Amino acid sequence: MRRYILHQLPKSPKTYASIVISSLFAVIAIYLFIQVAEHMQSVFNAIYSGKEYLIFLTAPIFFALIVFIDKKYFKYAGGSGIPQLIAATDSRNKVIRSMLLSFKIAIIKVVFVSLAMLCGASVSFGGPSAHIGGSIFYNFATLIKLKRKLLIHSVIAIGGCAGLIVAFNAPIAGFMFAYEEIGRKLKKQALILIAISCGIIYLFFDIFFSSGYYLIDLSSNSLELKLIWQLLPIAIIGGIFGGLFAKISILLITKFMFEKTKKVIIMALIMGTIVASLNYISDNQIAGTGQKETLMMLDGKSYGIEFVVFKYISTLASFLSTIAGGLFMTSITIGSGIGSEISELFPHINHQVIVVMAMVAYLSGVIRAPLTSAFLVLEMTNLLNLLVPAIIISFIASVISKQISNKPIYEAIASNYLMLTSKH
Known part of the structure; x- marks a missing residue:
């Protein structure tokens, strides 16, 4: 066994040095990115407080501006x-990898997400953090002239892990994310190096920046296994609405991804106007990640079914516009809204448990990565004691979502990027 494990690991000391340096650099860069983006959300709240009408001017313009700059000068940010x-x-082409992952892309990603937060977009930081981390790791690997394809692809996956670990303080979810999403085509041997690297990244993050659970410590909650069957409706609802989100996103993004810049900008203007309207109606409650609202709903507050609808539409509009921004926390917020509204239908199960399971179900329905979804939400809330019901709910939601949208959302859009890069 020892010989087998050692055979799977790189033998060059400079490879390990690169991983350690990349880990430290990525942790610092992603942490600073999140601090900047969160500050921009605070600036947004300060600017528009009492002046909600301004968003009808800024949101469409910012959406269009971000998309225009990206399509004209960067293309893949x-x-x-x-x-x-x-x-x-997935690509074996070095040129394509360099197009998608570069220090330039990582820097402009920070700018784009900050602008998105400043204009009230319903976006989060998980995906962009993973992109920034992957870009950093890939370019450090390029600097040391790493040539073995398995290692090159592994360090990209490790960079993606770093994004989730730093953004959400979720090391297990970060590893599962590499297994289910980024590195799903990697040979299983690569997972040994990825697991070790996740440990290094988490160690750096925990030493320098960790401030506790991303949401709240709910470890005092429990669930009797005989009540798991009652959670089936939650899995069904999460799977259906998550699958519809993925289906619509894949359909429209695929349609507009290859269109001329003018049509894409018009699409961004329309989506920006939709987001502006929903912000105005909701007093800006649907802007940003939704972390604050999720904490309130876990604490028992109800924002009403209209909040769930508005957050769902605004997140969909923000994603369809192709501005920079992630889906993880916004999806979790939508799930928490669903759970909050239906929790009274489950008198024998604690409200917080219902909300958490709805968060898992909806996220799994959207991204179709059931292990990542379960571990991410449970690590955010320190509820790993509910791992069994969470995984069951997550897998059921994923299966139901598959009946609506055959291909996972990230995988489908990734195929489009491969086609797009082959034209340049």
Whole structure:
């Protein structure tokens, strides 16, 4: 066994040095990115407080501006960033990988997400953090002239892991994310190096920046296994609405991805106007990641079914516009809204448990990565004692979502990026 494990690991000391340096650099860069983006959300709240009408001017203009700059000068800095990581690991072409993952892309990603937060877009940081991390790791690997394809693709996956670990303080979810999404085509031997690297990344993050659970410590909650069957409706609802989100996104993004810049900008203007309208109606409650609202709903507050609808539409509009921004926390917020509204239908199960399971179900329905979805939400809330019901709910939601949208959302968009890069 020892000989087998050692055979799978790189033998060059400079490879390990590169991973350690990349880990430290990525942790610092992603942490600073999140601090800047969160500050921009605070600036947004300050600017528009009492002046909600201004968003009708700024949101459409900012949406169009971000898309225009990206399409004209960068081409691959928009969207979540996870499809770019998947496309880079799927490609054997160095030129294509360099197009999708570069220091330039990482820097402009920070700018684009900050602008998105400043204009009230419903976006989060997980996907962009993964894109930034993947870009950093890939370019450090290039600097040391790493040539073995398995190692090159592995370090890209490790960079994606770094994004989730730093953004959400979720090391297990970060590893599962590499297994299910970014590195799904990697040989299983690569997972040994990825697991070790996740440990190094988490160690750096925990030493320098960790401030506790991303959401709240709910470890005092429990669930009797005989009540798991009652959670089936939650899995069904999460799978259906998550699958519809993925289906619509894949359909429209695929349609507009290859269109001329003018049509894409018009699409961004329309989506920006939709987001502006929903912000105005909701007093800006649907802007940003939704972390604050999720914490309130876990604490028992109800924002009403209209919040769920508005957040769903605004997140869909933000994603369809192809501005930079992720789906993880916004999807979790939508799931928490669903759970909050239906929790009274489950009198024998704690409200917080219902909300958490709805978060898992909806996220799994959207991204179709059931292990990542379960571990991410449970690590955010310190509820790993509910791992069994969470995984069951997550897998059921994923299966139901598949009946609506055959191909996972990130994988489908990644295929489009591979086709797009082959034209340049």
